[in-house]
Amino acid sequence: MRALRAGRLLFAKDLRVLGRSRGLVAVLIGYPIVIAILLAIALSGGDRRPAVAFVNLDAASGRTVQVGDERLSIEDYATRLEDDVDLVRLGPAQAREALEDGRVSAVLTVPRGFIADLQSGLRPPVLRLATNPRSPIEAQAIERNLESAVYRLNQALATAYVTQVLDLVDLIQDGGTVGIFGRSGTLLGLAQSDRELRRVQAQLRRDDRPGLADRLDPLRDYIQGVGSNLELAKPAAQAIASPIRLEVREGAPGREPLSALGIAGALVVGIGLVGVLLAAALLSAEREDHVLSRLGRGLAGAGTIVAQKALLAAIACTAVGFVLLGVVALTTSVTVGRWLLWLPALLLAGLASGAFGLLIGALARETRTALLAGLMLALPLAVIALIPGNDIAYWASALAGFGPAARTFQGLLVDPEVTASTYAGMGVMAVVALVYGVAAGVALRRRMHA
Amino acid sequence: MAGPLLHARGIECRYGSVQALAPMDLQINAGERIALTGPNGAGKTTLLSVLAGVRRPDDGTLEWAHAAHGRVGWVPQRPALYPRLTVRENLRLFAGLEGSDDPRAAADALIARADLGQFADRRASALSTGTMQRLNLAIALAGSPSLLLLDEPTGTLSPDQRVRLWEWLAHLVQDDGMSLVFSTQSTEEAGRNADRVLVLAGGTLRHDGPAGQLDEAAFMAMVGDDA
Known part of the structure; x- marks a missing residue:
């Protein structure tokens, strides 16, 4: 009961102190939000041209x-x-x-x-x-x-070649001057050949030589057959040039598009930095104000201080998370739903990053050192968390809870149904928060009684 | 002088392999004013930290008289308070942490007692050194202590601020009957403001006697090369 009362009093004190430290709040909350928005735009932006x-x-x-x-x-x-x-x-x-x-x-x-x-x-x-x-x-x-x-070049070339072949087919059918693959000449053409044969047959019949004229009939049949077959070959040749065609229909014009990866990245970086920096600053400030020895005389235990600051960091992270999601929902075409699941996901991500920050704050000698160390550790881990499909990157970033947070956030954004891996991600974040919270408590207790 | 308030038996402290406090026995009586003096690194702050409960001794025990158990006011050398809170907010917070049923009223009482009325709504960071030390002391009184422990309380104060602080402390002891243990590097300050003087050097208790018995020459003889 006494611990709860102490936690409540210190929580209210921290809120009051933060309210009076606008520059610090701007750095601790504004900076991560700006970084998160820039990252979201970068991750979701158009094709990068290497x-x-x-x-x-x-x-x-x-x-x-x-x-x-x-x-x-x-x-x-x-x-x-x-x-x-x-x-x-x-x-x-x-x-x-x-x-x-x-x-x-x-x-x-x-x-x-x-x-x-x-x-x-x-x-x-x-x-x-x-x-x-x-x-x-x-x-x-x-x-x-x-x-x-x-592929596009090949397709363009194939189309040009097929057009050339079809022109050649027309030439064979109709006759004319030909130039292909470096060769040129004049072709009579099937139609003209057929007309010439008819003329010769008519002349032979007029010369009373019908037998000889009839002997030319198979040649005319052959010419007509070739002409018909070549006509059939035209669509086949066009089909070879482009056997499958992808038809792209543009959707209704949306607002600024953001990918799920971009939004998840913005949330991980935003929440990660807010949680780590805020918690590290709050705890190291207690040391810088020299109050730990006073509090350690039974007024507030290390566990109480760690729990109250982790809760404050988690609430701040949740608020930042909902603000970012609200901005996404209002200004982009991405649909954000599952608001009730977002609440525990954001709270757990905030607790995990906050506990990580508390450990840094408990170990650092002063606030500036804590902030610098927090930034140096949190930023790369948060960025590593965004590398897709890499287990090493996932577990490295899981050290601060960022990897599981990224997967959980992406799952909530794009999975058609909430899967077990989303809940597993939340579970890992809870474990990370617990481990760092206990470690921060042990380190703080040593500081208080050193 | 009333009976014993606290009895420390065989208390001993080490920082790694360095012995900060050799085993010592110490009795503090109710209403007594004790000065701890000695050169830098003598063990004054370590002894006060152990008595305050900030640091656990590596060996030995602290035995409190039943009625006074745990009621210690701790005034560390550097002001231990929240600079961004006002005087009133600091006192209200620590009164609440000490378990006061009405922290608001307790803070008002402490403001009056420490004569901080004109600074009550000023942020602690805006106070002068002397006023901030008075706030530091007032916070220590929030738990209504029977024993007040002060670590070099006048180290950063000007001569006239020191005089005013000792006058105020004298009233506190007189009015409330609380005991006082303070550390100082000045034998003169120890002699003038204490009933009893303890001399520490190298973590060892070299002298424990009435204030009048200690002069500068005797002090130098006790601490020798440690001074």
């Missing part, structure tokens, strides 16, 4: 390839690739150096004989991509970007 070195080893050939009415060079290829990445034209050695130094994310090399391969059609032309093994996530993103760019 810089890719472009090495053209086929430049000396100066060759181009005729596709339909267009004559394409490697530069035309490069220009089309620039829709997806920022190309930096470099020599092979410079490109290798730039990749090692991290100035470019990958090197795209056009080997010698590329245009010749494209022109001959004897073997498929190859582009070579070298990525930085130290940035596997970025390498994957660039691979996907370039695969999609090469």
Whole structure:
């Protein structure tokens, strides 16, 4: 009963002190919110365009390839690739150096004989991509970007080739001048051949040579058959050019789009920093005000002080969390629901990060040290928590409860049904809060009676 | 002088391998004013911390007279208060923590007793050193102690502030009959404001006698190279 009363009095005191420390509150709460919003925008923003070195080893050939009415060079290829990445034209050695130094994310090399391969059609032309093994996530993103760019190029080329083939089919059917794969000439055409045959048959019959005219009938049947079959080949050729077509329909215009990862990231960073910094500052301030020795004489035990400050940090984190969710709900097209589940999730995340901050506050000698240590530990752990699908990152960030918080928040935002892993995440946060709370209590008790 | 208030038996303190306080026995009587003096590192603050219950002794026991059990007011060397709270809010908070049924009334009584009326609604951080020390003392009185322990209470005060503080403390002892144990590095201050003087050096009790018996020469002889 006495502990409850002491906790209540110290809680009210902390609120009053915070109310009178606007600069400190601005730093402890405003700064994390600003960082969280910037992070949400960064994580949800448009495609990032990586810089890719472009090495053209086929430049000396100066060759181009005729596709339909267009004559394409490697530069035309490069220009089309620039829709997806920022190309930096470099020599092979410079490109290798730039990749090692991290100035470019990958090197795209056009080997010698590329245009010749494209022109001959004897073997498929190859582009070579070298990525930085130290940035596997970025390498994957660039691979996907370039695969999609090469796919679109291939599709454009295939369409041009098929158009050219269809033109050739028309030429075979109707006759005319032909120029393809570097060859040219004049074709009579099936229709004209058929007309010529008819004329010859009519002449033979007029010359009273019907037997000879009849012998030309199978040739006319053959010409007509070829013409019909070629007509059928046209849609088949078009189907080969684009066997499956993806039709993209734009949805109704939404407000500023934010991804679930962006929102979860903003919440983890916002709550993580508020909880850690606020709790660390509140506890270290007790030491800086020299009141611990007074409180330690039976007025308020270490457990009471830790519990009251963890609760205050958790309430502040919950408030910040709901403010961020409210901003998301009001200003974006993302639907935020499950408000009753958000309450324990945000409270537990606040308790976990608050308890982590309390341990830092109990160990630090002064408030500035506690804040600096809190920031240095919390910020990287919160960012690590946002790396998707990596167990090491998850458990490293779970040290401060951030990993489970990120998964729980994403689950609440996107999972069609609340799963066991969401509740498991809350359970891990509760355990983290308990472990750090007990550790902070032990450290504080030592400080009080040192 | 009334009977014993507190009896410390064989109390001993160590900081790691360093012995801060050698085993010692000490009796404090009701209404007695005791000065603890000695050079830096003598063990004065450690002894006061043990008596205040801030630090647990590594060995030995503290035996309180039944009626006075635990009623200790602790005045640490540096003011232990909340600078962003006003004088009144600080006193109300600590009165509440001490278990007062009516912290508001208790704070008002302490303000009157410490003559802090004109500063009552001023933040502690805005007080002068002397006034802040009076608030530090008033907070220690919030638990209505029978024993007041003060760690170098005048160390940061000007000469006239020291005089006013000792006059006030003298009234407290006289009016309430509380015992007083304070540490000081000044033998003169010890002699003038105490009934009994203890001299500590190197964690050992070198002298325990009436205040009049100790002069500067005798003190230097006791503490020797530790001074």
